[in-house]
Amino acid sequence: MRTASMIAQGRRGTPTVEPTKTIKAEGARGGEVESVPVHSIRLPGLLAHQEVLFGGQGEVLTLRHDSMNRSSFEYGIQLCCRKVLNLSGFHVGMESVMD
Numbered sequence: 810m811r812t813a814s815m816i817a818q819g820r821r822g823t824p825t826v827e828p829t830k831t832i833k834a835e836g837a838r839g840g841e842v843e844s845v846p847v848h849s850i851r852l853p854g855l856l857a858h859q860e861v862l863f864g865g866q867g868e869v870l871t872l873r874h875d876s877m878n879r880s881s882f883e884y885g886i887q888l889c890c891r892k893v894l895n896l897s898g899f900h901v902g903m904e905s906v907m908d
Contacts, residue, residue: 811901812861813842813845813847814843817842817845856876856878856879857875858875860873860874888907893906
């Protein structure tokens with residue numbers, strides 16, 4: 810949801826191609842976050858997977874992140890634990906603690 814919100818904030822203008830309004834199977838299209846289409850899949854054994862697709866005529870750019878186990882989050886957790894004492898107010902994301 811946060812990634813979709815950040816994509817929406819970074820957009821300049823509207824998408825050049827309107828997505829189809831045809832629904833072939835109720836619920837199959839996913840949802841929208843600030844006009845950004847979002848599709849979610851929950852599967853046993855899939856810890857964390859995120860894929861962002863940007864497309865234009867004749868091209869697709871894919872950004873993908875997979876976490877195979879929770880150890881991939883350890884460095885970020887340790888970083889936040891060290892830096893949180895120096896923060897004030899409410900923060901979302903790690904932008905406030907990354908060097």
